[in-house]
Amino acid sequence: MRLDIVTIFPAFFGVLDVSLLGKARASGLIEVGVHDLRDFTHDRHRTVDDTPYGGGAGMVMKPEPWGEALDSVVTPSSVLIVPSPAGHPFTQATARELATREHLVFACGRYEGIDQRVVEHYSERTEVRQLSVGDYVLNGGEVATMAMIEAIGRLVPGVVGNPESLTEESHEDGLLEYPSYTKPPVWRDLAVPEVLLSGNHGAIAAWRHEQQLARTRAVRPDLLGTADSIEER
Numbered sequence: 001m002r003l004d005i006v007t008i009f010p011a012f013f014g015v016l017d018v019s020l021l022g023k024a025r026a027s028g029l030i031e032v033g034v035h036d037l038r039d040f041t042h043d044r045h046r047t048v049d050d051t052p053y054g055g056g057a058g059m060v061m062k063p064e065p066w067g068e069a070l071d072s073v074v075t076p077s078s079v080l081i082v083p084s085p086a087g088h089p090f091t092q093a094t095a096r097e098l099a100t101r102e103h104l105v106f107a108c109g110r111y112e113g114i115d116q117r118v119v120e121h122y123s124e125r126t127e128v129r130q131l132s133v134g135d136y137v138l139n140g141g142e143v144a145t146m147a148m149i150e151a152i153g154r155l156v157p158g159v160v161g162n163p164e165s166l167t168e169e170s171h172e173d174g175l176l177e178y179p180s181y182t183k184p185p186v187w188r189d190l191a192v193p194e195v196l197l198s199g200n201h202g203a204i205a206a207w208r209h210e211q212q213l214a215r216t217r218a219v220r221p222d223l224l225g226t227a228d229s230i231e232e233r
C-alpha cells in the first residue's frame with residue numbers, strides 16, 4: 001500500500017516514522033509520501049488561501065495549488081480521501097475496506113476548507129471519499145488523517161504481528177470489546193473475574209460475549225439493531 005499526504009504542515013507527519021507504522025514503512029509494507037502544498041504555489045508568499053466568495057468569516061483554500069499538488073500524486077486507481085466534518089462517517093468497516101486498496105491520497109484542508117471545485121474535479125477522475133472521524137470540528141485535516149492512517153494501516157496484512165489480535169476488538173463484530181485482565185489475580189482488593197481463571201474456554205467465551213453485549217447496550221446502544229438481532233449476536 002502507498003499513502004500520499006498533501007498538507008501545509010508536513011512536519012506533523014514525522015511521527016509516522018515511529019510506532020507501528022514506522023515498522024510497516026521499514027518493511028516496505030506501507031510506503032508514505034508527505035507533500036507540502038506550498039511547494040505547489042508560485043507567488044512570493046506561497047499563498048494557499050483566499051477570502052470566500054459570497055462573504056463570511058475565515059479563508060478558503062485556493063483550488064490552483066491543490067490541483068497541481070494532487071495532479072502530482074493522484075492516479076485513476078487512487079482513492080482521494082478528504083477529511084471533513086461534513087464527510088461520511090469513518091468507521092472500522094471503512095478502515096477495513098480502505099486497507100485493501102493500493103493507493104490512498106489524503107488531502108488535509110485547513111481554514112474553512114478547500115474550494116469545492118477540487119472535489120468536483122477529482123470526482124470525475126478517481127474515487128473521492130469525504131470522511132469524518134466524528135461529529136466535531138478540527139482546525140485541519142491532519143489529526144483526522146493521522147487517525148485514519150493508524151486505523152487503516154494496522155489492518156494491512158503483516159503490519160500487526162499477531163492478526164488474531166485484530167479479530168477481537170471493538171467494532172470488529174459490531175459490538176464493543178470485552179474487558180481485559182492480566183496478573184496479578186488480585187490488585188488493591190480487586191479480583192479478576194473467577195471465570196477467567198477457570199480454564200473453561202467455553203464458559204470464558206460465553207462470559208466475554210455477554211460482557212460485549214452488556215457494554216454495548218450500556219455505552220453504544222446505537223450499535224445494536226432490533227431486539228431480536230441482539231440475541232443472535
Ligand SMILES: COC(=O)c1ccnc(N)c1
Nearest residue numbers: 084132133134138140144
Ligand atoms: C478540518 O477537518 C475537520 O475539521 C474534520 C475532519 C474529519 N473529521 C472531522 N470530524 C473533522
